[in-house]
Amino acid sequence: MYAQEYTCEKLKEDITAWNACTNNNNTKWAKAILEQGAFKQNVDGSFEYVYIMNTEDSVDIKALRNISFNYIGLNFNIDNAVRADMETNSPDNGVIFQGKLIGIGEFVGFGEYNKINGNVHFDIRFKPDRVRFSVKIQDYQVLKYIDGTLVQNYIALVKDTFPLNPDSNHKKSYAMAFINANSKCLNFASSYLSHLNKHVKVSQPTDLEDW
Numbered sequence: 399m400y401a402q403e404y405t406c407e408k409l410k411e412d413i414t415a416w417n418a419c420t421n422n423n424n425t426k427w428a429k430a431i432l433e434q435g436a437f438k439q440n441v442d443g444s445f446e447y448v449y450i451m452n453t454e455d456s457v458d459i460k461a462l463r464n465i466s467f468n469y470i471g472l473n474f475n476i477d478n479a480v481r482a483d484m485e486t487n488s489p490d491n492g493v494i495f496q497g498k499l500i501g502i503g504e505f506v507g508f509g510e511y512n513k514i515n516g517n518v519h520f521d522i523r524f525k526p527d528r529v530r531f532s533v534k535i536q537d538y539q540v541l542k543y544i545d546g547t548l549v550q551n552y553i554a555l556v557k558d559t560f561p562l563n564p565d566s567n568h569k570k571s572y573a574m575a576f577i578n579a580n581s582k583c584l585n586f587a588s589s590y591l592s593h594l595n596k597h598v599k600v601s602q603p604t605d606l607e608d609w
Contacts, residue, residue, distance in 0.1 A: 402454040403595050404529065409449050409587055412436070416584055428561040428573035437580045443557025444536035447583040451591055456526035457598060459491055466493040466522050469593045473497075473586070492523040498539070499582055503575030505568045512568075514554075514575045515539040516582070522590075531590055533583045538575055 415436045421427035431437050438447050467481060474497045476484070488494045496519045503514030517539060521532040535556060542550035560566035560573055 404451040404453045406449045406451045424573040428576045432561045444534050446534040447587055448532045449587050451529040459524045462524040465597045470495045495520045502578035503571045505571035511543045513541045516579045533586045535579045
């Protein structure tokens with residue numbers, strides 16, 4: 399017994415809306431995303447993209463967990479120890495992972511360089527006929543270097559930076575981070591759906607009907 403293909407119409411709609419906002423100017427692009435609501439924001443200011451991926455058949459949850467662990471491993475190059483930790487700390491019906499998106503923004507000053515990373519959190523839950531995929535970014539990690547030496551490492555909440563905060567400093571740099579952070583979330587959802595459909599049919603136990 400094999401699973402039908404997983405589908406998610408909402409994800410298709412969101413990707414279409416996102417693509418309609420593209421602009422060569424990052425500041426204008428970020429403003430267009432904000433004005434047209436082509437991103438997902440929680441009340442705490444974080445970006446969170448949640449999609450329900452449905453199939454018509456029942457799928458083995460252990461197989462779904464393994465497929466999802468593999469997906470995280472491919473995207474974040476996790477080692478065996480990290481995977482074992484994920485498996486231990488994730489629920490039986492889900493996968494929890496917190497990673498980092500490196501270099502989604504930057505700003506340069508006289509003799510200094512500031513690199514913006516994104517802290518990303520995955521929460522993927524399974525039921526026999528559907529998957530709930532959530533990917534969230536609540537804050538950025540900002541690393542400040544002077545003459546190649548790290549002198550500052552701090553957290554900036556996405557809600558406190560441009561374009562969510564129009565009075566933010568480094569508008570162009572945070573516009574770049576805003577675009578990349580949201581784009582990465584959408585891409586993760588899309589690539590996860592593709593990964594799921596590619597691997598689920600070959601990952602089913604032979605005795606699925608008897609479980």
